[in-house]
Amino acid sequence: MKNEDSIEPRQVERVAYSIPEFCVRNNISPAKYHALKRMGRGPEEMRDGLWVRVTQEAELAWQRAMTNPTDPKQIASRDASEAITKARGKIAGKFAAQSPKHVSKTRGRKAES
Numbered sequence: 001m002k003n004e005d006s007i008e009p010r011q012v013e014r015v016a017y018s019i020p021e022f023c024v025r026n027n028i029s030p031a032k033y034h035a036l037k038r039m040g041r042g043p044e045e046m047r048d049g050l051w052v053r054v055t056q057e058a059e060l061a062w063q064r065a066m067t068n069p070t071d072p073k074q075i076a077s078r079d080a081s082e083a084i085t086k087a088r089g090k091i092a093g094k095f096a097a098q099s100p101k102h103v104s105k106t107r108g109r110k111a112e113s
Contacts, residue, residue: 016046016053025059039077041066 022043023030036042043062046053054062069075096102 014056016055017059019052019054022054022059026063041074041077 017025019030019033023033028036033042043054044058046055046058065071065074069078097104099105
């Protein structure tokens with residue numbers, strides 16, 4: 001017979017997460033979560049008044065949809081996001097190349113020193 005003091009509490013399997021927990025699990029900020037919801041790209045939610053949870057099934061479906069979107073609206077949103085990222089990269093690259101500290105302008109300096 002086991003001593004009552006040695007009984008370990010049962011681990012309860014989580015099947016749903018609050019928005020902050022979902023954000024931590026998926027490495028996104030709450031602001032990004034709400035932006036995705038506004039764009040129609042967020043996960044399905046369980047709601048009861050102010051209580052909001054995202055189930056594991058909804059989380060998995062959301063992850064799959066983010067990886068391989070099939071909805072034309074989601075594809076257009078993803079393409080628009082990629083276009084913005086590429087435009088930012090081109091601008092950043094242009095300014096980086098103009099910098100006197102750019103690698104293309106510092107290669108010969110080490111030998112001269």
